[in-house]
Amino acid sequence: LHYSIAVIPGDGIGPEVMEEGLKVLGAIEESHGGIRFARDVMDWNCSYYLQHGKMMPENGLPILKDYDLILLGAIGAPEVPDHVSVWELILPIRRAFQQYVNLRPVKLLKGLESPLRYKGHADLDFVVVRENTEGEYSNMGGRMHQGTPYEMAVQNNVFTRYGTERILKYAYALAEKRSKKSVTAATKSNGINHSMPFWDEIVKEVSQEYPGIQTNLYHIDALAAYFITRPETFDVVVASNLFGDILTDLGAAIVGGLGLAPSANINPERKYPSMFEPIHGSAPDIAGKGIANPIAQVWSLAMMMDHLDLPELSAVIMNAIENVLQDGKVLTPDLGGTATTKELGDEIVRHIYQT
Amino acid sequence: LHYSIAVIPGDGIGPEVMEEGLKVLGAIEESHGGIRFARDVMDWNCSYYLQHGKMMPENGLPILKDYDLILLGAIGAPEVPDHVSVWELILPIRRAFQQYVNLRPVKLLKGLESPLRYKGHADLDFVVVRENTEGEYSNMGGRMHQGTPYEMAVQNNVFTRYGTERILKYAYALAEKRSKKSVTAATKSNGINHSMPFWDEIVKEVSQEYPGIQTNLYHIDALAAYFITRPETFDVVVASNLFGDILTDLGAAIVGGLGLAPSANINPERKYPSMFEPIHGSAPDIAGKGIANPIAQVWSLAMMMDHLDLPELSAVIMNAIENVLQDGKVLTPDLGGTATTKELGDEIVRHIYQT
Numbered sequence A, B: 001l002h003y004s005i006a007v008i009p010g011d012g013i014g015p016e017v018m019e020e021g022l023k024v025l026g027a028i029e030e031s032h033g034g035i036r037f038a039r040d041v042m043d044w045n046c047s048y049y050l051q052h053g054k055m056m057p058e059n060g061l062p063i064l065k066d067y068d069l070i071l072l073g074a075i076g077a078p079e080v081p082d083h084v085s086v087w088e089l090i091l092p093i094r095r096a097f098q099q100y101v102n103l104r105p106v107k108l109l110k111g112l113e114s115p116l117r118y119k120g121h122a123d124l125d126f127v128v129v130r131e132n133t134e135g136e137y138s139n140m141g142g143r144m145h146q147g148t149p150y151e152m153a154v155q156n157n158v159f160t161r162y163g164t165e166r167i168l169k170y171a172y173a174l175a176e177k178r179s180k181k182s183v184t185a186a187t188k189s190n191g192i193n194h195s196m197p198f199w200d201e202i203v204k205e206v207s208q209e210y211p212g213i214q215t216n217l218y219h220i221d222a223l224a225a226y227f228i229t230r231p232e233t234f235d236v237v238v239a240s241n242l243f244g245d246i247l248t249d250l251g252a253a254i255v256g257g258l259g260l261a262p263s264a265n266i267n268p269e270r271k272y273p274s275m276f277e278p279i280h281g282s283a284p285d286i287a288g289k290g291i292a293n294p295i296a297q298v299w300s301l302a303m304m305m306d307h308l309d310l311p312e313l314s315a316v317i318m319n320a321i322e323n324v325l326q327d328g329k330v331l332t333p334d335l336g337g338t339a340t341t342k343e344l345g346d347e348i349v350r351h352i353y354q355t
């Protein structure tokens, strides 16, 4: 088996956690023979932007298109407005390659404790399917009356039937493969009265194609509260771009923090490369200190293995992570330890060679 | 002192919790003389809608305008789409009366435990200032290509300088009166690239008028996670309509649940009546059973007293609530007890007469 990966370490702690990710990838290749990942590293990030006036070369997307996979660290630096760095790199990739599924597990790993007093491992194991190409993240909109007291900004949320159906169908199909047979959809049709009632209608339509699956439709405000009060009731949660974004950071918080949470930007048709990244950002405040937690990045590699239909390799990575957490000896500061990014990465690698 | 109140019990558990609210109001009048609240009850709700085809009479808003205050229970019934009931009653009131501040305390009351394992009373005491008239809740938008695969819905978020400045100024002025001197503003300018960068600019401008106040600007996804991981860092949190909605349900969850959380829809200029309501909905699933928690509604009366510059009466109500919670004998099922709505209301009243 041979796959090509475009590696974009990015900014801040991105390159630091990516280094550990690539180390883990190397360990997988070496220890579990027969698989090769050719990797090319792209220096597209905010420094690149400051030099070239753009986040990636003109032909950045065509270049990426020829790879099987994309690995991303994190993007963003204080010197470049986020809406520039993100809109010129992450979002174009998600869209150009029709990575319309952003898959984000909310799972309490062995060895970790939830900050929720009465919730344990059995209560915290679900997955969020986030729409990843449209909705509230639209570049439609603008400003008027600048420089006057009447200045205003308008931003359009754009929900297409096409985009909404495909993400919902993915969520229901995923629920069919899992045991609880339940889909929870996030809405806000009581307050947002054009796009969200449309979303609700399509939820209703698609749900009728999956009679074996139970559907719950909750307003995003209530749903966010339920993540705290009854996370054990969820199996597959499906949400629009913005709602999925909010719910997954919240999900990360209830299972131990942003340093752990991975994400897969998937093109289910496999026509284009899918992209794997931590959900955390570039964390300029701790960048350069070598103390960032690399687990989110490493876990994203396990998601990549799942995407490649290599569940046994995904399991090797996840077991290594969980073993390290259960040992509890080599942990980064966010997990209460004093280890460096590199030490934690090395420890994961050590466990991989042991399996 | 004499005030007039328009009372809208609403739907579902609304009338049940309102009954206890009015009982508490009566107890305040009787026990702490010299103040009178004349109340008129309006039967505007979903049953009214099913009979009359509208949520309130044509002249509903002019009728309300003549009152000093409005008390709302909860609105919404399964037979009427939420975007109808809400858009014809709650939202018109918030807008017509320029109740542009929606004030929502996130405070762990004495006698309660947070579901957050390591957080106690000292960690959970802040307030969310939610913009209440514009932003993501706009009636601008619509659909096209109905009945085709190309169908789509567009919804406009509308942020005006006027609307954004006034809510931010309110938040900063409030922070000046509190001890931590800090404002945390919710944004999402990395993903939402017209309205939220505009919001950020105005945050920056307004913050410069309040040099004594520290400003933190966080993306809503990270901020939601921080509500779990470090709620003790917040003092005044200011957010757009949607973000404030989500954050306050989440806030309710971390301090004991939706049955407790109150909200004040304030017209700071006092040109129009302000409205006080629980943040919970009509909860059709438990309506009619007499087990709803009336505390959110009663707490909203304490907020009303604060609005009327009667902090001593607000304190009487809050002490009564906290005494009941600390006793722990008369609690509704959501709080782990077996008491009815009425029993809990009576118990609060008993404590009011004791002070």
Ligand SMILES: CC(C)[C@H](C(=O)O)[C@@H](O)C(=O)O
Binding pocket: A190, A191, A221, B086, B090, B245, B279
């Ligand atoms: C009923 C609904 C529209 C409302 C809102 O979202 O404003 C409610 O959730 C609230 O928070 O008051």
Ligand SMILES: CC(C)[C@H](C(=O)O)[C@@H](O)C(=O)O
Binding pocket: A086, A090, A245, A279, B190, B191, B221
């Ligand atoms: C960087 C940002 C635009 C991005 C998003 O909101 O999609 C991030 O928060 C994420 O969740 O991947």
